[in-house]
Amino acid sequence: MKLNEELAIASFVLLGDAELTHYAAEKLAAKIDFDFDYLVTMESKGIPLAQEVCHFLKKPRYVVLRKSIKDYMKVPISVPVNAITTSAQQQLVIDGNDAALLKGKKVVIIDDVISSGGSIAAAEKLLHKIEANVVARVAILAEGDAAKRSDIQFLQKLPLFKA
Secondary structure: OOOOOOOEEEEOOOOOOOOHHHHHHHHHHHHOOOOOOEEEEEEEOOOHHHHHHHHHOOOOEEEEOOOOOOOOOOOOOEEEEEOOOOOOEEEEEHHHHHHHHHHHOHHHHEEEEEOHHHHHHHHHHHHHOOOOEEEEEEEEEEEEHHHHHHOOEEEEEOOOEOO
């Protein structure tokens, strides 16, 4: 999938693939062999993955960082985000109730693919802002240079391509 004149990526769409989500979640859950309180994911592809990983780890709840403020949110908190797969700047938003829940807690950020790291960095910034303690970052795939990072755990590498 061509992103610009120089860069293309392999398309990896987790949404709708229950079998792949279940399999990847089982493998990621096995890597999360340490103490933490909550999984945190970003809307939207991380949601089914977080759900399944919670199932394997017997965690009753996870938190979703949304891409926009929703009417139901009480005192929403947001940060801007730039990601390789999105051409326009977006935001990550957490509901004030979820922010209160995560304050002082150990959290694991979980996503389908880490590429440029923009989404993970924004999530970390937002979680730091609400005083949550990020103890790990996990993903199914690490794309391009993300595979060289020592601060993330992932199942497989995903190459970038010249357009």
